[in-house]
Amino acid sequence: MKTFSFCGKRFEIILERLDGVVTDKPCLILPDGLAGDRKTLEALIHEALHACVYELEEKVVERTAHDVARFLWALNYRRRKDLGDDSERA
Secondary structure (H helix, E strand, O other): OEEEEEOOEEEEEEEEOOOOOOOOOOEEEEEOOOOOOHHHHHHHHHHHHHHHOOOOOHHHHHHHHHHHHHHHHHOOOOOOOOOOOHHHOO
């Protein structure tokens, strides 16, 4: 099971081919077989923002995720093959 902490709260990362996953733990449900394109990067940032600050308005999350994804993409950041976890903190 993959997990990741956002703002001190641990989330289970669920890779799912089908919709409708129900869990009693905080989780991010992401599509299995994520692409390595900028649109996917933006979607991951979008969900991470929701995990960090759930109270943010959707429009703010959309705009912020879009801008951060463009910035990281321009710096040549790309997805690794595995999702990894946050145990490698610096």
